[in-house]
Amino acid sequence: MRNRFLDKLGKEWLLFDGGMGSLLQKRGLKTGELPETWNLTHREDIIDIHRSYLEAGSDVIYTNTFGANRFKYPDSLSEIVSGAVSCAAEARKRAGREDDAFVALDIGPCGRLLQPMGDLAFEDAVSLFSEIVAAGTKAGADLIVIETMNDSLETKAAVLAAKENSDLPVVATCVFDEKGKMLTGGTPEVITAMLEGLRVDALGANCSLGPDKMVSVARRFLACSSLPVVIKPNAGIPRVENGETVYDVGPEEFASVMAEIADLGIHAMGGCCGTDPSYIRELKKMLYGTKEGAAPAGHPAPLKAFIPPVPKDLSLVSSFADAVRIGEKTVIIGERINPTGKKRFKEALKSHDMDYILSQGLQQEDAGADILDVNVGLPGIDETAMMKELVPLLQSVTALPLQLDTADPKALEAGMRIYNGKPMVNSVNGRDDVMDAVFPLVRKYGGVVVGLLLDENGIPETAEGRFRIAQKIYQKAASFGIQPKDIVIDCLTMTVSANSRSALTTLECMRKIRHELGGRTILGVSNVSFGLPQRENINAAFLIMAIREGLDCAIINPNSEAMMSAFRSALALTEQDPDFNAYITAYAEEPGSSQSAPKQDAPEASNAGPGAYIERGMETKAAEAALQMLQHADALTIINEELVPAMDRVGAQFEKGTLFLPQLLRSAEAAKKTFEAIKAAMPGSDQAMKGRMILATVEGDIHDIGKNIVRILCENYGYEVLDLGKNVPAETIVETALKEDIKLVGLSALMTTTVTHMEETIRLLREKKPDTKIVVGGAVLTPEYARLIGADHYARDAMSTVRYADEVFG
Amino acid sequence: MPIIEPREKEIWRYLGYRNEEPGQDIRDRITHCVETLQRECTPKHIAREFSLEILPADAAHAGPEGGKSRETLPVIRLHDLAITSSSLAKNLQGCEKALLFAATLGHAPDRLIRRASVTHMSDAVIYQAAAAEMIEAYCDSLNDGWNASYTQQGWILHPRFSPGYGDLSLSLQRDIIRLLDTPRQIGLTLTESLIMLPSKSVTAIIGLERTDPDHPASAPQTNCAAARSGCASCTLTDCLYRR
Missing domain, CATH: 3.40.50.280 (Cobalamin-binding domain)
Incomplete structure (x- = not known):
């Protein structure tokens, strides 16, 4: 049966079913009663509902298991699930559609929010869904449907559970509002990136919106998805009438709007809340022109032309809320979450100062990064544990997609598994053992993977030599089912002072990758200037040349104004900044005026010490004043005579009730920033800890x-x-x-x-x-x-x- | 999506300013945070009517399995619930049905607070205070809408009452979330320890009393903020935020 579903999916119209809850309520289910108990207590009702859908023309029916999980059924889950599957199978038999209709194991959200925003651990969610998958697969479902998902991370947990516990095809549909957003921020593009990466068989949207509002959601899915798209809207907007929920779109109107959506090129449809078999019957009529009550078995040729899914050449990476397209315009990958050569960062990793690490990410986001590279490899640090901890923390404060950067496949898998979206993966190279370790992870979890052009023999001197490694990487990736669009090639930046041709070789190789393979490229530029003075000059110039060569991803320090001005200028000059919006936004204001720092009053006395500024919560001024004072006073004096007394004064005012919490915190932030400035200027001048x-x-x-x-x-x-x-x-x-x-x-x-x-x-x-x-x-x-x-x-x-x-x- | 207009003075109050006004710098930050919240919040709500019956303490006592404490407390029967609470019984006095409702600002406040906690803790407390006021203002505006429509139909709204007020058990959250199907309808979930997520959310019961045309003002007044949010009938008299 399984292959028969996949034989049809994406090749001909598939009609799914409609709502279940409202039909159960008509048969006596009370508000707040657990509907799934009816799989055991009211079997005939459940069978009847399924049968009416099959007779109306549904090819796929969802089992009555939407809320079946261990939270609601701690003791009877497998009975409830197998009862549901057997009801659906029985209905199919009675409807005489054993040959051409499919039983979908229905999985809805578990009702709890996952970490880091909630309290349910990701692996607990996976295991919860795994129980449903195992029970439903054993009971004989033909496919698994994950639906009505509000949260991309929970969707991922459910898909992984399906993939790890079953060979059945997986369909996943999420809930979007009128703006095309999920409750947790996801969009059709974001969800498509993640679900294609996880290799579901079909994806789409259900619930929340009526068919008219679903048109734009469907259009967005079709623009980015290479997979079949499923759309199941509600019967319009609900309202309560005499204590009953009614919907404002009737079956004919529903079908007529769905005809529009069908013409866009979706591949399967049905209804959600408020729809019943009469809606499906109208859909069937709309697709096939069959009269009401016509025998559903054996589809006649459809009225509506069916368009098979069109593969899209889109390289998408995503987070829970943002999708970044690689290949559209050059994007910046911020390189600062990395301990290499950074004393303060190493310290933070060792002392588990996660806020410092997070602040490094946010600073780069504010500076203009599109993606953040995350590297936490340091001797003495459990990289796998750190990756697993840091990825969700970062994703709780920033919506930028992440590039997971590690040489350790275990740490990589830990990060990829818990990552909310489709990450970038840094990296593989031409070595078989590396590709054999990393490609299976990309195949399982999805990702856009960076391929470094080196192998067991090192880095080839010539562009041709590197190009051959690129070919090998593409070939090997293909053998794992990884498409070229999910690979970006790093042609490797070498130190130009060691070999004056090396920068040209890198650029030449990029050109070949782009023109001969149609490949995407990525480059970290700062190596190029090693050993030269004023390195930023060389770095910025090399960045501009690489952008001219079609560079897709630049790994740089976005906090460096020299690099950012080179980047923005290059984009403006290469038609990558339409109307110069990005350039003008960045430079139309006076240099030095900061947009994010709180507005600060002019100082009353221009020679005020840092303490006075701390008292007023002016962090920039306080740090500047401290640095100035360092020219004639030592660090300890400043701390003891300015900072500490200032904090004592604000503390006392707070306790007296003359100064309030926001001010107290502003002062604390100013003091913190001043401590850090002093520490950076005079290493070793730590405050004496009490x-x-x-x-x-x-x-x-x-x-x-x-x-x-x-x-x-x-x-x-x-x-x-x-x-x-x-x-x-x-x-x-x-x-x-x-x-x-x-x-x-x-x-x-x-x-x-x-x-x-x-x-x-x-x-x-x-x-x-x-x-x-x-x-x-x-x-x-x-x-x-x-x-x-x-x-x-x-x-x-x-x-x-x-x-x-x-x-x-x- | 509705734009919620918070009351600035309420935000100041949440921030600990009692009778003073914050300085201009703090007020600028408040404006910034409110604007960000207005842009990013996704307010949603759901409400349903249920009929109810209040069994006075002695009648509730007649039940075969009432424990010791139950014997002295009234029981409110609402749909499939039997709620033991004297504060709620007092609040619902005279009502024959109630509106159960849940409202949330969505995930944006939690994300903004978390993000600000890393960069500027002072902004985090402002987001916290502003969002706390915004969910109240949102509930008040919903309340006003219901007030208008129910008054027309001859009903009076009692002050809204939430789990945790007075002696009303927090565990009632589970039932409200179940009866309103909030995870699916508006994305409101509960943790194991009964914390609502998104955190800027409210659940409440609003009693509906039929107006007696001869005695129109027989129910508690609903036109002052304290009555609307139930402070007046709450027994937590040492609450920092009591009005």
């Missing part, structure tokens, strides 16, 4: 704004903070306290439901490390409550934590 403490939001709680406020203040008042993050199990906190011999632990909880975890953490800490003091805070806590759960101190706000720390360490 002590080390742990901060964590307890298990079950995912609010961390309060904890983050406490952290920035404690750091500014001279404490080293080990920030364990949010949703932290008691064991982790206790283990860290023991291992690092921590004297003070700060715990935050916002909900009454999570204070129990706080209490448990305190109990465990008391037992394992009785000498540690514990301060607690959070919206639901009171001094009495804090005492009751055994804390040493209740902090009503961030300053009060600082004061308590002063007491503990003083």
